Amino acid sequence: MKDIHSEKILILDFGSQTTQLIARRVREARVYCEIHPCTMPLSEVKAFEPKGIILSGGPASVYAEDAPTMDKGILELGVPVLGICYGMQIITHLQGGKVARGTKKEYGPANLDIKALAGPFRDLDGKEPHKVWMSHGDRIEEMPGGFEPLAVTENSPVAAMANHERHMYGVQFHPEVVHTPQGAVMLASFVLGECGCRPIWTMHNFAQATIDELKQRLDGKKVICALSGGVDSSVVALMLHKAIGKNLTSIFVDNGVLRAGEVSEVAGIFRETFGLNLVVVDAAKTFLGRLAGVTDPEEKRRIIGHTFIEVFEEEAAKIGQVDYLAQGTLYPDVIESVSFKGPSATIKSHHNVGGLPEKMRMELVEPLRELFKDEVREVGRELGMPESIVSRQPFPGPGLAIRIMGEVTPEKLASLREADAVVQEEMRNSGYYHKVWQSFAVLVPVKTVGVMGDERTYEDVVALRIVDSLDAMTADWTRVPHEILARISSRIINEVQGVNRVVLDISSKPPATIEWE
Template identity: 45%
Template sequence: MDRIAVIDYGSQYTLLLARRIREMGVFCTVASPEEFKVESEIKGVVLSGGPQSVYEEGALGFPKQLEGFPVPIMGICYGMHLLAKKLGGEVRSGALGEYGLTNVSMDNERFRDIPEEIVTWMSHGDEVTSLPAECKVIARSKNGITAGFSNGRDIAFQFHPEVNHTQFGTNLIEDFVFNVCNASRNWKLSAFAERKVEEIKRIVGSSKVVGGLSGGVDSTVAAVLTSKAVGDAFTGIFVNHGLMRKNEDIEVCEALRSLGIKLINVDASEEFFRELKGIDNPEEKRKIIGKTFIKVFEREANKLNASFLLQGTIYSDVIESGAASKNSAKIKSHHNVGGLPDKMNLKLLEPIRELFKDEVRNLGYSLGIEPSLLTRQPFPGPGLGVRIIGEVDSEKARILKEVDSIFMDVLRKSGESEKIWQSFAVLLPVFSVGVKGDKRSYGYVVALRAVNSSEGMTASWHELPHEILREASSRITSGVREVGRVVFDITDKPPATIEWE
């Protein structure tokens, strides 16, 4: 099977790049510079971006494994600088850094199906100041900086063609994969499932597995995949931490059992609230929730004599936790990645950590999971714990559940929920003066958020019609006496994250 290999230098977009290539029907793998191995099925190599500068002491270098390996190479951002340096060019700190959306002029002789000027996503402070011999500029930014070069076989871009912000980025990647590497479209997501089932069998052997199931798309798909691999050796554990949406503890368990999954329901809400008492730091909250999850899992696993803990970790979790690469920057911990304790009595099993959210859904369809379970909105592992800003307690959780339930009901009845990737409410540690029943009131402020995305790495706020916002605000302030004011979040990702914490 033809393959494109991505060598990861720590970019936040490395697995997004791999996913773009897989979407084209070409198998793509990711490895660090140290782990990369030359194999005959590799038709091309991509050097990813990264946070370092090639001229820094200790900077990661060009892979020695590629010496004499006659396949085309694409360099992106840091990868471009590596390729330029390897071919004899020069890279220096630029007088002008370029960040965010940047206009770039393209070589029409090289890219005939792409406009003369496109908008790209830049994130660099260094630049190629001297081209390698036999290379020509194929793209230049509005600031006159070399944004792309090629020697006919190898190609490099200063911008990130893999992100949605870059116009015609997919065309540029396709040009490399098919026109330069001559790779064949012979990979499907179903092949990933087959490979993972065999991998799980090999890893688990005769051991038992417990799975942390929340009813979300990720953990559900991971559970079905694992069930196919080990059968009755897998037991799902649903932990009610008191931070699910209203009535979800009941609905989720019914849905999971309908899949034929053996399930244990553990009500640990009092334990979670006790552990979170007095904690208002977002990172600390996430870590406490993660640690408490593991404590509960280990207690139940000991009863079952299990050796493995299944988690529905996906790659956007890994990226934001800085666990995608030892060279990646950390954005925030996720309870099932950065929030894990240093020592565990269970070995982790994370079969879908290479996939993004939309890929997980598609994998679920290929596994025969009911669409109603796969179209659920993303829900964070720490649940409402990261939607209650500041200290978390059972009363705040009750208030937010009511607010969230009303907001979701308004969106469902208006038909707007079908257009939204993720929507939720946030309880702020802010009180606002108001008037209720001709009397002065002093209630919580809640923020409503609705965003659209495909993989969770970037997102744009969803423009809800004013009449829907008005109805949601009216119903919330009327139906939840503790709330005195409702606001709507209109911030994209970036610069914000989707969740508030």
């Protein structure tokens, strides 16, 4: 098989909030790409051997004293270059053109009048203006020598430019966002047409190549994997099982704050359907005992994370000498660690096993560290994983503990499990489960007065949280049809003991987070 990484695009990040979307669009064109900071040394860019380079947008002005820049030699490598927004301006600035503050800011939709069907526009219909998404205050006043305009908008006399001889292009708008309807076509035209990349980055090829690589790397070695039942750890476990068979031990810890039927479902799928060597550990009493009386969200997360490590270590020690620990690290995690902007502020701690390798003297194996979430799901389908796992909505590591406001008790867990089961069932029955990013119930620490059977009640409140998102960085509440919400509310109030009111959370992220704790 041809090396699936041989046809690749380099994306240099200048601090844009949508840089990851550029990578996703390139991957959708079935071409491998990586994001690196704009400060990447010229020697490393050469060593990467890209077939094309994309320069991202960014919030700065190129003429500002502390504006991010790059090695000018990158533009002299002879490979096609596409600058997006700030990326086009940095090309202009470094090549002797002029960038200045525009007479008007240009934010939101604009009509793009294309003058020449070339470069990123080569596969478009140029008869009518194309809708594009603008987000800039600066504009190109003078293009560098050898460049000509490709498109204009009402406020941008140079909305796109090209140096055809050097295969160098710039667009002032953002083709990576969904608000530019033909943006994916434009990026594919650049990657496949101008750069000449062949579309060999498929998840079928990735799965096959990765399993072969794991066979060679881990031959005769023992590996353990923490299996949560989520899509990431499930795909990791199944790939390793196909590569090394019984030398893999997957450990599934029942921490007492899982959803209804989760333990039996995960055990059944991976033991019976796929034949994994799976250890299921019932540690519910330990977790719930340590959570007793705890109300602070961060303390809940800390207790669950530390207890998980203890339980995992105890089970790993029973196996004997283990060489590797498998983790479901994804590409967004890798990007964050090398971001031009630096690490994001910590809003809340995340439950993971990141502290295990050093303490347990094992090497890491991370088969998915090159993939985005949607690509992981595709790999799962390639491996024959059931859709109930592949398309599963994200579920937090601390589980239901952070969906119970205040102390976690067996009684509250029972109520929330029942309410959550209703939400999941009704969302699936209505066809909305796969249309949203996440849908779940939250047990609110408030009691309200109600009337049931002509009697006064004073019982708990359940909140519904249903959101749309692409990557969980931002989210908005989903406008679910009222009849679906009515069914969920009616069933929870009638079927869940001790609940007499259901409310809907209609806040976005930011300012709120998706989870309540």
